[in-house]
Amino acid sequence: MDSTGLSSNATCSLEPPHISIGVLICLVLLLGLLLNIFSLWVFMRRIPQWKPGTILQFHLAISDVIVCPLAPFLMVYFAQSEDWPFGSFMCRFKIALLTIHFYGSILFLTLISIHRYISVVYHSQDSCMKQKDFVKKLCVGVWLVVLIKGGVCLCLLDVSTVNNHTLCLSIHQRENTEVYFVMNFFLLILGFLAPFTVSLFCYIRLAKSVSSINACHQKGKLIKSKSRKTVAVCVVIFGLCFLPMNVVRTVVVVVRKYFANNCKLFYQVETAYFASWILSSANCCLDPLIYCFSSQNFTKAIYSSLRKIGARIQTPREDQEHNSALNTHITRSAGNKENNSDTR
Template sequence: MGPNVHIWRHSRCRGAGWALTSPRARSQAVPGTPRHPLVLTETAAVSLLNCLFLPRVAEAASLPSALPLSASWKELVAMWLPAGKASGRLMKNSSTSPLAEKQGQTSMEASSQSVQATSGYPSTSTSTSTECKPQVLPVIIPILLSILFVACLVLNSTSLWIFWFHIKRWNSSLILQFNLVLMDTLLIPIVPLMVTYFSLGNSWLFGQFLCQLKIFILSTHLYGSIYFLTLISIHRYLAVAHYSTRTLWKKKSFLKKLSLFVWFVLCIQGLPLFFVLKTSVLNGTVKCLSIHQSEFSSVYLYYSIFLVTISFLLPFGISLICYALLGAIIMKMSSTSLRGRVMKTKSLQLIMVSLAIFIICFVPLHVSRTVGVIVKYYNMSCKLLLQVEIAYYASWVFTLVNCCLNPLIYNFSSEKFNESFSKSLRKFRFFK
């Protein structure tokens, strides 16, 4: 315990601390000044100097160890400012042992904590604040993104070409699948920007608007894929469970309106991210969608929890229920007829691929993002934040795998797409 703590226990120091917060001291404040629980009057200042600081300065500069309480600010400055400079020179020239330096540092920390406890306000010392600096990501992340970009470009271009030019008559299921193709196509122009960003050590060179546009498109693709996969699961269950019944989900006009409504919801949902998440300069480098950005951290924390609950867990739960009911119906289905065997096989494949997309592509991103936002908001361990940072950016790689797995859904859930894809593949082999 430092000497200042012992001095603070002295009756004069307790009186000085009382003078700082007493109604009498507040009444002596200058009229018109802001009200503050810590009002420093001349009498209180002189009392504190007599208790805490002047004995050491007086000992070093050979001056009186106390001032009269009636001393004014001008007398205080005229008498003790030269003394402080002289004592500083004496302390600088004198030899100080490491033990004395450590005791002095402990004394200053103890006095700072006592003042903080008396005033009720947190300390603003920069020594207590730690900054967690961004790290350079592994080079494997941009490499994997580049490979997935090529695969996504080829597969989705082929799917879009088949839907647009080869399938003449569309049914209700093809409408939902085509919207899923549009979601994957929307992501293709953004991936090269992400590869460049990660390759340059998380340095964004494309301006603030493109950063906001990238965030908006990533959000639209992510939750658009989740929504349309959920709608496909509902449609598949109703198509199998109520095969001979005319339901609303079999009408193309209804599914077109439903798809337009989903696009509208995605635009409204992505606008807060577009306006809130912008570029930031950290350590001289421009960041875009970095886990180290502190702007609007509280807003993003609550909105991220909202997105996880409403836009991921709820659709995922609906998909699980639909596929569980579908699986129960399939297990009771007879396999004697060819049509029954085909429907059973296609449905089982659709269930497996859809659940794999949810678990592999969507779960890691939402878990790592939620943990990262909480760790950043509550200023937890820097080591934990850096580990979450790598997991967060790696989860975007898994999210892009979604673009490569979605064509399997088109193949398993639509016979027309399967036939058109097989014909196109045979033509390609013939020309080769």
């Protein structure tokens, strides 16, 4: 679940967030929609041969795309000062999509980390993570898990009215206090901490393995570069997008349950909660960097696509070949001139 709701104490009035919160969230989601639709198009149309890593990246892009169409609904919700006008079903549907996106992204990022770790550290050994059929089954399993999570949230959560405002997944919903408290710690441990621990282990081991790779050879340099960039982006996504939301949401549920009369403290954590929501949405825009850094075929496909629409862009290899050909041409031209002068 991407956000959580809490009860409202009678002494703490409803203070809707600033409209800028909704604007920023919508801009981030719309940018993520464009980037991931383009990524999906590249995967489906420009990369004919899929490897296990490509399959994982494709499913990560899908998990990012499914949440982006919520942008207009969220914009209206925040523009009307947290007043949900779309009814109970759409509220439940929104909650389900946010849950599927948030924890689907975490699980697919974890699988990408495991795959990269095995591919580099155990590159000479056979592994089920290097088999496309097994990876496809893993992806189906991930979708089943997140669909179950989304279905549970859809069944348990609904709209409610507070101070003449129809709230949907708001921290001011009184009747959901206990449900959100229990649900938060369940999702925190199984949905974030467990995958993050596995990913962190893979990052540390991968970093140690990469540091011992011989960088004198071109292949070694390429592996080092790709692995370091992939690890860096994954760490940034976990640290910037997923960690703040889980930490702040946990603080909010604790404050609302045990310090409900401290309105000043509640408003402070509420502000931090909305800020973490913006950061969690940014993972839609950062995930495409993983496809560029970890897949040479994806980068080549982008260059090829840009050339077809008229952009004159050369890959580093093409630049090198062009310079080599140019130098050869200059050398031959100079040799011809010398031969001509000798003939004269």
